[in-house]
Amino acid sequence: MRVFGKLGLPAWTSAFALCLGCQAGPTQISIPTVNPGTAAAGAIELADKDGDEAISKEEAVATPSLLAVFEKYDANTDGRIDAAEIEGQIASWYAKAPMVFPVRCLVKMDGRPLMGAKVVFEPEPFLGVDLGEGVSDVGAAGDCGPSLLPERLGKIPYGMFCGLYRAKITHPSRQIPAKYNEHTELGFEVSPSLNPNDPPVLSLSSK
Incomplete structure (x- = not known):
């Protein structure tokens, strides 16, 4: 599972370039859209x-x-x-391409990076079943970058389709309240307005 490191602007634009190139040739991928x-x-x-x-x-x-x-x-x-x-x-x-975007967010609990946590972005049920889940581990600084499975992305190294997602967070050794996983209150929009150099923070409380 990929642990998301710091993504600078060059890496971000490179991912966009790959996305733009994914629409033609033998590596063409299927990008689902929501009505x-x-x-x-x-x-x-x-x-x-x-x-x-x-x-x-x-x-x-x-x-x-x-x-x-x-x-x-x-x-x-x-x-x-x-x-x-x-x-x-x-x-x-869908106003303009690309429609696959690199995602970056920070995960903290009680104000501290939640290193080692697993983050799953699950599409809202009203968007249908085609978008797919994004998954990532959380790094030492709290960084994570949920991404689709490689077979969904072709040559694009990581990213997710535009959509509205429920964020579910678990940890192998720390107790995470159900309001952040089974009954999550956390949400995230993947859209063209995302700026991975100014990542949103998913803030959790252990209480």
């Missing part, structure tokens, strides 16, 4: 508990990835995310 309208309707069906055809911040706990990007998706700042807002954000993933 924005169908996914948006599925998200509302999953999380909208009061029947107002929108997702409040309280309701977004049912979809951890939407909770993580709530302010970004709430385009009109009315405190709710509706289907049109979700559809618009998902459609933006």
Whole structure:
């Protein structure tokens, strides 16, 4: 399993170049896409508990990835995310190539790097089954880079497809609360706006 080290801008752009080149020739890979309208309707069906055809911040706990990007998706700042807002954000993933991105995040528990933890990015159920999971171990500085299995990526060394993911974290020797794995509250968006030189932090508490 890959342990993600520090990814500088040259490595990041190289991965993009490989992605751009993966669309032709014998190494062509299949990049799945999500139907924005169908996914948006599925998200509302999953999380909208009061029947107002929108997702409040309280309701977004049912979809951890939407909770993580709530302010970004709430385009009109009315405190709710509706289907049109979700559809618009998902459609933006495919506005231009590439659609495979290197992912970098930091994992800390009680403010300290959670070295040796395993991180799994699991697609939200309303996105369908084609995106696949990303997996990574956490390094000494807390760095990790969940990635698809090599057979999904061809010559691209690592990366994930655009999507909304639930982050599940376990550790071989430390007790991790269920709210970070089995009943995770952690979410992550893989999109063109990712900047691996300014990685998000997945912050855990042992309490």
